Amino acid sequence: xxxxxxxVLCDASEDRLLPAIAQDADSGxxxxxxxxxLEAWTETMQTGRAVYFSRSRGKLWRKGETSGHQQIVRSVxxxxxxxxxxxxxxxxxxxxxxxxxxxxxxxxxxxxxVDVREPRxxxxxxxxx
Amino acid sequence: xxxxxxxVLCDASEDRLLPAIAQDADSGxxxxxxxxxLEAWTETMQTGRAVYFSRSRGKLWRKGETSGHQQIVRSVxxxxxxxxxxxxxxxxxxxxxxxxxxxxxxxxxxxxxVDVREPRxxxxxxxxx
Numbered sequence: 001x002x003x004x005x006x007x008v009l010c011d012a013s014e015d016r017l018l019p020a021i022a023q024d025a026d027s028g029x030x031x032x033x034x035x036x037x038l039e040a041w042t043e044t045m046q047t048g049r050a051v052y053f054s055r056s057r058g059k060l061w062r063k064g065e066t067s068g069h070q071q072i073v074r075s076v077x078x079x080x081x082x083x084x085x086x087x088x089x090x091x092x093x094x095x096x097x098x099x100x101x102x103x104x105x106x107x108x109x110x111x112x113x114v115d116v117r118e119p120r121x122x123x124x125x126x127x128x129x
Numbered sequence: 130x131x132x133x134x135x136x137v138l139c140d141a142s143e144d145r146l147l148p149a150i151a152q153d154a155d156s157g158x159x160x161x162x163x164x165x166x167l168e169a170w171t172e173t174m175q176t177g178r179a180v181y182f183s184r185s186r187g188k189l190w191r192k193g194e195t196s197g198h199q200q201i202v203r204s205v206x207x208x209x210x211x212x213x214x215x216x217x218x219x220x221x222x223x224x225x226x227x228x229x230x231x232x233x234x235x236x237x238x239x240x241x242x243v244d245v246r247e248p249r250x251x252x253x254x255x256x257x258x
Binding site for chain 2: 001008009010019021023027028029030032033045046048075076077078079080081082084086096097098100103104105106107108109110112114
């Protein structure tokens, strides 16, 4: 069980939040990092679908509720300090709201230059427009 | 370049911190999540070795400085909001201070039960004792 007392605070909520990593259960690619409060964790475990707490919107974020790009949770791990959550998921569509398979679509080289090395899967305007 | 203005605060520092995920460059396994301030990021990019900011110790943490279990950084990605860092690393020894290959050695089932499904690689007493 995650230790939410060890979480971080944000302006949008008095709940402490823990980082939650979503990793593609098949490819192993890291798809995104989002945040969970206890309520998001509980709903995720009960429904088997990833639910996060949106720091910008200040409320629960059922991943895919707008985009359809939901995450079915295949397995869950917590780290040694029980203050980070790792979800292994089946991702529908693009994990990233910018239309990429993963939110980590930008590489940073040692000289600080930033590079996008993959195509978008979908046009965000088609999903959120 | 990560946006440290979007980071979280912690008691041990006035710097804002961003979560940094370390993923094994070969196996794809997620090894750990730690935190970076701008100084840790800069040193990581300059040296090619993972440097974090320890929230418990309130100072830079050059991964492996005590244990020898350092992380050579092969590539770096930032996410769409530039507020999470993903390192692909060559991990020496065990990533976890408890002696496991990954900090995520505990699985949580839907009923909340927690299970360790892998052996320790090393005895922590041999590393930190």
